[in-house]
Amino acid sequence: MPSDAKARRAASKKKAALNRKQALNGGDGGVSSEASSLNGDSAPVTPAMSANNSTNNLAAMVGDLDLQAAARAVTGVLASHPDARDVQISSLSISFHGAELLTDTNCELNMGRRYGLIGANGCGKSSLLSVLGNREVPIPDHVDIFHLKREMPPSDKTALECVMEVDQTRLYLEKEAEELAVKTDDDQAHDRLMEIYERLDELEADKALVRAGKILFGLGFSKQMQHTAVKNFSGGWRMRISLARALFISPALLLLDEPTNHLDLEACVWLEQELRNYKRILVLISHSQDFLNGVCTNIIHMTKKKLQYFGGNYDSFVQTKAEMDENQQKRYKKEQDEIAHMKVRVVCLCMPTYT
Numbered sequence: 001m002p003s004d005a006k007a008r009r010a011a012s013k014k015k016a017a018l019n020r021k022q023a024l025n026g027g028d029g030g031v032s033s034e035a036s037s038l039n040g041d042s043a044p045v046t047p048a049m050s051a052n053n054s055t056n057n058l059a060a061m062v063g064d065l066d067l068q069a070a071a072r073a074v075t076g077v078l079a080s081h082p083d084a085r086d087v088q089i090s091s092l093s094i095s096f097h098g099a100e101l102l103t104d105t106n107c108e109l110n111m112g113r114r115y116g117l118i119g120a121n122g123c124g125k126s127s128l129l130s131v132l133g134n135r136e137v138p139i140p141d142h143v144d145i146f147h148l149k150r151e152m153p154p155s156d157k158t159a160l161e162c163v164m165e166v167d168q169t170r171l172y173l174e175k176e177a178e179e180l181a182v183k184t185d186d187d188q189a190h191d192r193l194m195e196i197y198e199r200l201d202e203l204e205a206d207k208a209l210v211r212a213g214k215i216l217f218g219l220g221f222s223k224q225m226q227h228t229a230v231k232n233f234s235g236g237w238r239m240r241i242s243l244a245r246a247l248f249i250s251p252a253l254l255l256l257d258e259p260t261n262h263l264d265l266e267a268c269v270w271l272e273q274e275l276r277n278y279k280r281i282l283v284l285i286s287h288s289q290d291f292l293n294g295v296c297t298n299i300i301h302m303t304k305k306k307l308q309y310f311g312g313n314y315d316s317f318v319q320t321k322a323e324m325d326e327n328q329q330k331r332y333k334k335e336q337d338e339i340a341h342m343k344v345r346v347v348c349l350c351m352p353t354y355t
Helices: 004-024 047-053 057-064 125-133 159-164 167-180 187-202 205-218 235-249 265-276 289-295 314-350
Strands: 072-078 087-096 099-109 114-119 145-148 253-257 281-285 298-303 306-311
Touching: 072 125, 087 125, 099 125, 099 306, 114 125, 114 289, 114 314, 125 145, 125 253, 125 281, 145 235, 159 205, 159 235, 167 187, 205 235, 205 265, 235 253, 235 265, 265 289, 281 289, 289 314, 298 314, 306 314
Parallel strands: 114 281, 114 298, 145 253, 253 281
Antiparallel strands: 072 087, 087 099, 298 306
């Protein structure tokens, strides 16, 4: 038997589809104000906040203490539609302690794409992820973000319990579903509503336990380890728990900085297979070319204070970049030959003639 919450969501989904059909057919598309509510009077909490800071007070204090954010100066303008699932920031500039990392460039992240962020060491790749994760640029509130940047703090909770802590995320999604249900004539709102219903189904209690256990097992946790207190794990294993939380919540924008650092080969292979099927927006930094080849659909090259976009995986990027460099070298050689030829002509024209 389905749970009451699931039954109510199914009814809401039917009502949203019916209202949308009526709106497209010229009907009034009205929606009853008696929409189901599971979150009571609780204040809206973004999934990004709940994902990173709901573990305990220590995690919240550490999350708020971002010393690097105070040294960054960031500007950018939201170029995509406020209700769109894609994120596009134009005129993006980032400076750190006065040093420019990015200058007047565009950040374009499209739903369903998996981006590999590459560039020279120290160019600002991690800073860019922090800017996105901290919402230092205008990102719509409905785009929930999980930025994997630190391990789970020690606590008496088991690894499985930490992964299962999604109540705030579920409540936020249910509240957003209620708000989107009244926008019957907006195609983007309808697509977003269907995505929320899909995520809520994944967070159902009967499915969540199995899914959380499967993710932890893939990352190397045995059944006994899944029921072990987090405080008994080393930092590397606590980082795996944070990664498991990110995969379990499956946010609209997932930011991973070197996710394979604390994984053995078997866990790396499993993670590659898992991320290869990620349906939302993924941005990852990795020094493993094989991992980028197996996961990414697009490459973002951070160079010369700009973001350059390439389709395909890392190998495709290398081939395309080599062809671009070769063509650029040919153009340069041609221009130099033309300049030399023009100089010879100028010298010939300026030479005095004797009769």
